[in-house]
Amino acid sequence: MALRMPAPDQDVLARRREIVAALREIVPGEGVIDAEDELRAYECDALSVYRQLPMVAVLPSTTDQVSRILRYCHENRVRVVPRGAGTSLSGGALPLADGVLLGLGKFNKILDIDYANRTVTAQPGVTNLGISTAVASSGFYYAPDPSSQIACTIGGNIAENSGGVHSLKYGLTTNNVLGIEMVLVTGEVIRLGGKHLDSEGYDLLGLVTGSEGLLGVVTEVTVRILKKPSTARAVLIGFPSNEDAGDCVAAIIAAGIIPGGMEMMDRPAIHATEDFVHAGYPLDVEALLIVELDGPKVEVDHLIEQVAGIARARKSMTLRISQTEEERALFWAGRKSAFPAVGRITPDYMCMDGTIPRKKLPEVLARMRELSEKHRLRFCNVFHAGDGNLHPLILFDANKSDELERAEKFGADILRLCVEVGGVLTGEHGVGIEKRDLMDTMFDDVDLAQQLRIKCAFDPESLLNPGKVFPVLHRCAEMGRMIVNKGHLPFPDLPRF
Amino acid sequence: MTKPRDADDVRQAVADAAAAGTPLEVVGRGTKRGLGRPMQTGASLDLSGLSGIPLYEPDELVMTALAGTPLADVEATLKAQNQRLAFEPADLGPLYGAPENAASIGGVFASNLSGPGRLRHGAARDHLLGLKAVNGTGEFFKTGGRVVKNVTGYDLCKLLAGSHGTLAAMTEVTFKVLPIPEKTRTVLIFGLDDGRAREAMSAALGSPHEVIAAAHLPTSVATRSSVAYVSGAGRGVTAIRVEGPAPSAEHRCKALREELAPFGATEELHGMNSATLWRELGDARPFVGDPRPLWRLSVPPTEGPQAIARIARTMQAEWFYDWGGGLVWLAVSPSADAGAAAIREALGGGHATLVRADDAVRRAVPVFQPQAAPLAALAKRVKESMDPKGILNPGRMD
Structure with a gap:
């Protein structure tokens, strides 16, 4: 696959043995991986059409180790690619041939559960679902629920500002994270936020969330948890056309209803998923809506009736309301397995x-x-x-x-x-390498230069995850007068608007 | 004084100032000039001429307004479609002697000041979807978009929200709007001290009743409310708010009254009284027209009462809590440092902002919480990345 990444630094490659030895000084034992067959595990993330072996992988287990690794790499001009669980769909964790792959998998502990303040503090390698599981017995959960939640890590969620099917009502990662500890490329450790709300000074927490590993390495995360709604019910609604389903969505919102989740599938997706999980989806419809309402039973029942009324007034062909928790789960089963279902066909x-x-x-x-x-x-x-x-x-x-x-x-x-039509390149998967060369369809040179200057404020030598998000890297010293070049591969022929 | 008529005028004015090295005071409608460090500027960039709502699509829950648009216009336009800003912008102008409801929408986002609903619905920064602005070199740039789900590039909206005009002059903001809930109910609990009130608020917020806001007013502050149920109580008043469709708001209110009964006697406020009380609290009305220095503390909710107890041992003070105990408005007796050292010493976490004090005091002590050295250095580099010559509201956040 032709994808232009920063040219490997031959000087760094020549020093590989020395770099590996230095990393072993910091992380003893099996925490430094340099054998090719073992490095294969890190050669790609979930965007697997792009593969690259890293120069070396290192798996620290303490903030101090991360700090020393970054300080060493900074002083020796070695590039670093941070990695969580490697579930990114945009290539955010694609290694570099001359780079250290910094895996946070050993940061897998929940550090503090504070029900009185409704927060959980965890290491970044804890999975998204792991946080909800840890507090489930007390009836709490962590709201953002990306579909990869059994595998993706909370640190990776911060890097990508992950969403999920409930983000309409409960927000994305950025709306649910309260604080982080982060190591800068220099090895300095900073804390942003905590168990309190809103930052003092610039909102660097908001800036770092969704920055795709380009600004620092997160080593601790504090998130807000919520009490589980007492009731949740879903409605499954089939429509004769996508337009009718779209009208229904608009009408529900216009009626002042913000559902916990509102998902739509078109005919090919309905058929692929029904063949796979037999959720009981109607096969004679062009579009299917799943609308989930959550809250006290009295509210859910009230809103379900409203939603059903709106749907019936908009040509719905079929309408089923979940009567049991099992049935609600079944309605979702098809949607949540859409990707593997499509993988079968x-x-x-x-x-x-x-x-x-x-x-x-x-x-x-x-x-x-x-x-x-x-x-x-x-x-x-x-x-x-x-x-x-x-x-x-x-x-x-x-x-x-x-x-x-x-x-x-x-x-x-x-x-x-x-x-x-007024939208954006990526809603929740990140730019990574996948959409990097399309950035200039949304942003002009000035917009991109401003973002790159932010990068320079954090990482002037561009050692952290270079080659991701931005089409062309420039030395920060040139930033004052730089022109961002048009992207090249793999989307060479896009005009700007 | 420069009063641009459009974004291009803003760009030109900033470019000229950058070329001449003239520091600019960036101002929306000027209601919160007393917030932040006093500045030495050569000219004012008055953005109130940039007024209007180029885009409002109620079905899409989105609005775009020029930065100088009066907040009152934004709210009236939304109300006509039964919508609102769910973060409940705090109108702090009256604290500084400005008239009520005179702020600009740009100023609301630039100061990221959210009201009681922040607890559930998020802060102003959580509602800001996109913006256009002029940086300190006079370049016009945009960031974000008009859709809620967007991770394309760095989220500069978050960075600019709460930057008090020190990074860029915003010319246009695009933000999320939400429906006004059909019914609102506020449960009042009477007679709790700070510690018990904190426990009651924790219990309510840990319930499945989707509490939107939770506040506690000690007796002396409660008596200043214009809501008779609150001012007439003669005791401390703890307030818990729920919203939703009528049957659900009523159900939640009833359930909370039952669950909170062990804490003390309860009462409930309906629409108008509830709205009045929460507006008073969001705007810090109990401390309007009061000469005392005023602090705004953001702390872990459980640590608020302890911090306040430590502070109250060293100075004359009066306070109330919002955000479930996580926000404390604290008025103290005038002194050379407005109690800064003792107040910041007492915090177990979080930060303290000196929202109101004489210029001399705000020159003498940091208005915003001082940061650890590596973080302060990073913030300075971020500032320089947008305003390398330091001409936009210089020193306001130092």
């Missing part, structure tokens, strides 16, 4: 992640169908309808001559379309 697929203003959905779906014909590839759609976050899945076969290339062009066209 195609050798390969590419998952896109644009966000659009909700009302543009029918237009975007219609134009995606045109693009599908143009690129001669099938696609299906799952959609966080409540907050406008689209996940088109492009089906292709990488073993057929040019299908990967066509899939990438199709994907670029979809993201370009999202931006054109």
Whole structure:
């Protein structure tokens, strides 16, 4: 795969043995990995079309070790790629040939559960679900629930500002994290936030959340936990067209209802998931909505009736309300297994992640169908309808001559379309390497230069996760007068608007 | 004084000031000029001419307003569609002698001052989706977008929210709006001391009743409320707010009254009284028209009463709690440092801001909580990345 990454520094590669030895001084025993077969485990994340062996991997277990590793790498001009569980869909943890892969997997402890202040403090390698599990017996949970929550880590969630199906009502990671401990590239350790609300001084916590490992390495996280709603029920609604389903979503919001989750699938996604998990989805509909309401039973019952009324007034063909917790779980089972279900019907697929203003959905779906014909590839759609976050899945076969290339062009066209209708390139998966070269469809040179100067304020030598998020790296000394070049591969032909 | 008519005027004015090295006071509608360190500036950049709402799509829960648009216009426009800003912007102007409801929407986000609803709905910064601004070199840039779910590039909205005009002059803000809940109920509990009130608030917030706001007013502050149920209590008053569709708000209110009964006698406030009480608290009305220095402490909720107990041993003070105990408004007797050393010493975590004091006091002590050296150095580099010549509100947050 042709993807332009920063050219490996031959001087660093020549010093590999010395660097490995220095890292072993900091992290003794098996915490430093330099054998090629063992490094294979780190060669990619969930965006597995891009692979690269790191120069060396190091797995520290204390903040002090992280600090010393970064200080050493900074002093010796060695690049560093931080990694959580490696579930990123945008290549955020893709290693560098001349880089140290810094794995946070050993930071796997929950440090403090504070019910009175409703917070959990955890090391960054604790999984997202691990936090909810730790407080479940007391009826609490951590709200953001990315679909990879059994594997993805809270540190990775901070790096990517992860969302989930409940983010319409409960927010993204950035709205639920209260504090972090972070190591700067110099090895300095800083604390941002804590168990209190709002930052004093600049909101660097908000800036760091979603910064994709480019600004520092998070070594401790404090999040807000919530009491579980006493009741949750879901409604499954089938529609004769995507337009009707889109209208229903708009009408629910317009009625002042903010559901806990509101998901939509198109016909190909309905069929793929029904074949896979037999959730009982109707197969004669063009679009399916899952609307979940949570809260006190009296509120849920009240709102479910309202939602049902709105749906019936908008051509719904089928409407089922979950009567039991098992049935609610079944309604979700199909949606939550959409990716593996699609994986069964195609050798390969590419998952896109644009966000659009909700009302543009029918237009975007219609134009995606045109693009599908143009690129001669099938696609299906799952959609966080409540907050406008689209996940088109492009089906292709990488073993057929040019299908990967066509899939990438199709994907670029979809993201370009999202931006054109007022949306953004990525809602929750991150820019990483995947959308890096599309950044100039959303931002002009001045916008990008301003972001790069922020990067320079944290990491002037650009040692932390270089090659991610921004199309072209410049030395910070040049930033005052730099022009950001247009991106190149893998999306070479995009205009700006 | 420069009063730009549009974003390009702002860009030009800042570029000129940058070229001449003239420090600028960046001001929206000027209601919170007394917040922050006193500054020495050569000119004012008055953004009140940038007024208007170019985009409002109620179905999409989004609005775009020019930075100088009066908050009152924004709120009236939203109210006409039964929507609101859920973070309940705090109107602190009256604390500084400005009229009520005179702030600009840009100033609201630049100061990231959120009201009681912050506890559940998040802060102003959580609602800011995108913005356009002019940095300290006179470059016009944008960040974010108009959709809620967006992780494209660094989240500079968060950075600019609460930066008090020291990083860039915002020209336009895009933010999330939400429906006004059908019903609001506030449960009052009478006669608790700070410690018990903190426990009652923790119990309420740890319940599944989706408590939106929780505050505690010691007796002397409660008596100044314009809500008779509160002022007439003659005791400390703890207030817990719920919202939602009518049946649910009523259900939550009833359930909370039952669950909190062991703490003390309870009462409930309905729509108008409830709205009045929470507006008073959000805007720190109990301390308006009061000459005393005023602090705003953000602390871990359980540590508020302990910190206050330590402070009250060393100085004359009066206070009330919001955000479930995590926010303390604290008025102290005038002194050379407004009690800064003792107050910051007493904190077990969090930060203390000297919201109101004479210029001389705000020159003498840091208004914002001093930061550890590596963090302070990083913040300075961030400032320089946006305003390398230091011309935007110089020194205001130092």
